[in-house]
Amino acid sequence: MISPPPSSSLLNTNSHLEYAEMNSQPAAAASGNTLSPQEIYRLRQLLQSPQRLAASSSKDDTDANSEYSEFPETTHAWAVFADKANRKATMMDRMVGTGIMAFQLFAYALFVEEAINDYQTRMVPVLTTHEQCAANNEQIVQGETTMECEAEVTNHFDAVVAFSMLAIFLTPEVLSALRALRNSWGDGSRSTTAFAALATFEVICAFLAAAVAISYQLYVGEVTDAIEVGVGLLFVRELSARAYQGIRHKGIKRYKAFFVTLAVLLMLGIVVEAVCENTFGRR
Numbered sequence: 001m002i003s004p005p006p007s008s009s010l011l012n013t014n015s016h017l018e019y020a021e022m023n024s025q026p027a028a029a030a031s032g033n034t035l036s037p038q039e040i041y042r043l044r045q046l047l048q049s050p051q052r053l054a055a056s057s058s059k060d061d062t063d064a065n066s067e068y069s070e071f072p073e074t075t076h077a078w079a080v081f082a083d084k085a086n087r088k089a090t091m092m093d094r095m096v097g098t099g100i101m102a103f104q105l106f107a108y109a110l111f112v113e114e115a116i117n118d119y120q121t122r123m124v125p126v127l128t129t130h131e132q133c134a135a136n137n138e139q140i141v142q143g144e145t146t147m148e149c150e151a152e153v154t155n156h157f158d159a160v161v162a163f164s165m166l167a168i169f170l171t172p173e174v175l176s177a178l179r180a181l182r183n184s185w186g187d188g189s190r191s192t193t194a195f196a197a198l199a200t201f202e203v204i205c206a207f208l209a210a211a212v213a214i215s216y217q218l219y220v221g222e223v224t225d226a227i228e229v230g231v232g233l234l235f236v237r238e239l240s241a242r243a244y245q246g247i248r249h250k251g252i253k254r255y256k257a258f259f260v261t262l263a264v265l266l267m268l269g270i271v272v273e274a275v276c277e278n279t280f281g282r283r
Contacts, residue, residue, distance in 0.1 A: 070180040071199065074240040075100045075247075080180055080195045092255065096247070098195070100240050101202045107236045108209035111229070115216040124220050154218045162214050162226040169234050170207050177203045206237050 035043070071077040079097025082090070177200040184192040210233035217226035247258045 070176045075243050076199050076240050080199050108205045111209045111213045115213045118216050158223045166210050166230050173203045
């Protein structure tokens, strides 16, 4: 009979099997019983089966979009890879992903338009003290009060600081978009290629919008404002990931809860804006 291994744990399968094989001959001499090679092989299979089951479970314990190596955990993946044969996204998923990209492009256009208008007017903020503003009944009369304006000059180091954050953040997005475009083109799917091109266009527009907005702030000498406007553009870029996280919960897409909550927050924002305008904005 084979004596038990030194350790009572069954976690180390290989050590137990080696111990059984080493002790099979002494056990045969002592009691006449032995384990044949077939029995040892069968024992190895039985002891390894829980490990295989655990590995299989961990491999299959993934969400419905884990195969999307590009744009992971974003609605962009739904829009681009909706035609994927394995666990493909629904038409609703593609509509949501496309809608998020359209909204992002609209937001980028607002940033660019404002920055270009500021460039053309060449206006900078004018500052005065609180006492002077109150003494003049909150009206600035040129020549009777002292005003300050900012027209500082930035250098190349300031530009490096402002654009470093943007470059670090968008570099993975650009690479992911280019890989998605290349892979979809190689697969021969026209719709996937079209939506991959749209996602690539969105990433490029995000960079251009941020670059124009940052450039104007550097033009008027506002380094910190340049960083802030870049962060604002990057926040718009994150809408795809935030929408994905809001829709998916524990591996299930919950569109109803997401859109109901979205509509409630949107209406509350409009109501608060109207109340603030009527309460504080009008006298």
